[in-house]
Amino acid sequence: MASTIITTLKHLQIPLEEVVKATNNFDEDNVIGGGDFGKVYRGQLSVSGEMVNIAARRLDPKHRGGGVEFWTEISVLSSLKHENILSLIGFCDENGEKIIINKDEATKGSLSMYLSDPTTLTWIQRLNICVGVARALRYIHNGEGRGYSVIHRNINSSTILLDDNWEAKLSGFEYSIKQSVTRMDLVVLSEAIGTTGYMDPSIVKTGGVSQKSDIFSFGVVLCEILCGRKAFIPDVGVDDRLLAPLFVSHYDKRSLNDIMLPDHMTEASLIGFSNAAYSCLKEDRAQRPKMNDIVIELQKALEFQQQLEYMRKNLGPLKIPFRTIMLATKNFSGAYYIGCNNYCTAYFMDIEIPSDMSRRNRVLTKRYLPGEDGVGEELFFTDMKVLNICNHPNIAKLHGFCVEGSERILILKNYNYGLDSYLSNDFLRSKFTWGKRLKVCLDVANALNYIHNDMKDQMTIINMCIASDNIVVDNREAKIGNFCEAVILPPNQDETFHMYCVGNPYYMDPEYKHSGKLKKESDVYCFGVVLFEVLCGRLANDPIYLKKGEQGLAIMGRRCFQEGTLLIEMIDPTLKEEGVENNSTIKRGVNKDSVEKFIKIAHQCIAKTQNQRPTMKVVVKELEEALFLQVTL
Incomplete structure (x- = not known):
């Protein structure tokens, strides 16, 4: 040999x-x-x-x-x-x-030297090290370009070395096994070799190792990182000697705080990290994830922590104490309540905001609810990140935030009402002229065109939750006020896929719903539903659109457009002449050509497939022409 x-x-x-x-x-x-x-x-x-x-x-x-x-x-x-x-x-x-x-890259020594020192090795550094090791394991397991994958067989905190920048360098390949990529998911017969506390217990049962053995060992390293101790401590009580079963026990009891290092970590980061570690330690190898899934989960945990660090370092002037918010809302009294969903409750309040200390301002307060799944915090960070990087007159401006304990709160400039109020309140709808409706729709279209096509660094943002209750309106302009579900696509990427679809079912792109394929055209569909809401003066979830034989506003809108009955069956009565049977007559002061152009582009937006829908550039152009026809009436 x-x-x-x-x-x-x-x-x-x-x-x-x-x-x-x-x-x-x-x-x-x-x-x-x-x-x-x-x-x-x-x-x-x-x-x-x-x-x-x-x-x-x-x-x-x-x-x-x-x-x-x-x-x-x-x-x-x-x-x-x-x-x-x-x-x-x-x-x-x-x-x-x-x-x-x-x-000589391991100038800082091995990871094992710093496990118990949260000062030298901060949580964000620990996350970065874990992501690095996970990427290395994904690389050796995949075998791409080599024709064989590698099972390391000795993953532990001593074989993970650290360079000057605290970047991980995986070493210790003396026990590793090469395996053909055609057999990379199979068990390789082998004796049990490794370090006490890290070895996959399935080796004894199966008589061999697999990539999932490395994943178990890596899960133990994740536990060491979180708990600040080694995998095996011989001179302690029997129940505490091995870290892996101790971690699993506390995870199941939801008592990880009893054994983990104290650190300033976000809840979403901690939940994602601990979930990754727990999944790696599953007794059944088949239930353990692949390394690519672990990389994705750890990267998300790192991104949440990085966002928190960014806020602390760069957005300090926008920080508003929780006590100030409590006083301004009288402990989140119902008198200040606006609305809520599963993860966020909205309030209004009058407060001095950091960007304008000369006067008190009425602001919108979005309080993201803590939860054991960490979703609320994830939505908070996504919303804040997008609002912070967007600079457009028709996108709500971030005026402040609060991150204290489990509280995650965003402060935005408040407007008189949401678009949903103009559509559901009879008095407001009667004052909501066709010209104002067109202006609101054009404002939102401009904002969507901006996030789809005009972002810096050629990134693309898909909002995913365009709906009338996420559009805020005053006498001058409309703005998109919610990006908590948004997806940011890097340059040269125009789509992504979701295993589980998210969003409001009354506005959801049917192609995305059935295939999981998310594109800018998914926003176009949502916006098309909003256009029909504005035209009809009813919300998408109005019972009239959910009655037997109909499946929602968009489907009814397509049917009526094709049958030529839209002006009779669906248009807001406040836009038509009164007292006329089978009335399709547009009232005086409303330009019929403007309405028909509006209807045509709205119908194109709610096309069943993504490739049939117009871009937001086209939508903006059509709405501008509709508005021009109206104002030159």
Whole structure:
């Protein structure tokens, strides 16, 4: 085996003389670590004419069987190139010496050295380390471009090394196994090898290992990160020696606070992280997630924490104390209540806001409700992030926020009413002229066109919850006031997929509902429903649209448009002449051409499929023409 490997990897072989020179003849002053395998020496080696800092791991001759592990590590590392995996420079196999030479990247030592120190290793740093290791494991498991995947078999906090920037570098591949990508989901028969406290209990039951064994071990590391202690402590009570079962017990009892490190972490971050750890520790391998799922969950946990840190560092002037909000709403009295959904309750209040201390302002207060699933906090951060990066006159402006304990509150400029009030209140609807309706719709269309096409850095935002109760109106303009469900797409990406659809069912894009495919055109559909609400003077969930034979406002709107009966059956009576049987006559002061152009673009917006719908640029143009026809009447 060794001779075959040497032939294949001959280009990585480094003469012993150069290694001796690089480490100053293995001077004890250059020792930076060690273990059963042998000592690790720091040094400098000339590589391709450039001096490189190295870490030379010298196999102890007393380590029986070390030759197999030596060649295993070289063979595996030689084909792995990833920012979170320790880089191999070469090896030496000469005069009885066996030495593995890596780049000296682990300047901070191993993760195990910092587990109990939340000051040196903050929660956000811990999350970043976990994401790095998860990405490394996803890379070795996938086998993309190599034809084989790798099972590490020795994931623990000592084989996770840290560089100057506290970035993770996965090491310790001496026990790893290569596996064909065609068999990567199968068990490989193998003896139980690893570190106490980290080993997958299924190894004994099945007589072998799989990628899910690495996932179990990584779950134990996640527990160490959260709890600030090692996986196995021999000199404590029996029940507390092994961290994995201790974590599972407290997770099931919802008492993780009893064993975790105290730190300033967001609830959503903690929930996502602990859920990931728990899923990794499932006894049944089949129930453990794949590494890609873990990466996604940990990245979300990191993003929540980063958003909190960003708020604290960059949005300090907008911070409003919870006590101030409590006093202004009289402890969230019903007198200040506006409305609510499953995760947020809205109030109005009069308050001095940070951006304008010269006077008291009436503001909209969105109090996101804490929950065991962390969804409320997730929506809070999404809403705040989008409102903070958007700069458009028809998008509500963030005036303040509160993050204290479990409280997550956003403060927005309040307007007289939501669009839903103009449609459901008879008095307001009677004053809601056709010209005002067109202006409101054009304002919202401009805002949607902005988030779809004109964002900086070429990103795209899909709002996902365009509805009349998320549009706020005053005498001058309308604004979109809610982005809690929004999705931000990076440049050159125009769609994403959801396994579970979210949004208001009365406005939901039918193609998204059935396929999970989310595009800008999904917002166009929602907006089309709003256009029909404005035209008809009724909300989308009005019982008249849900009666037998109808399935909602959009479906009824399509039917009436195709039958040519829309003006008779659906249009708001306040826009028609009174006292006329089968009345389709537009009242004086309302331009019929304007109404018909409006109806045509509204009908296009609620087309059944995404590719049949217009872009928001087209919608804006059509609404501008409809408004022009009305004002030039």
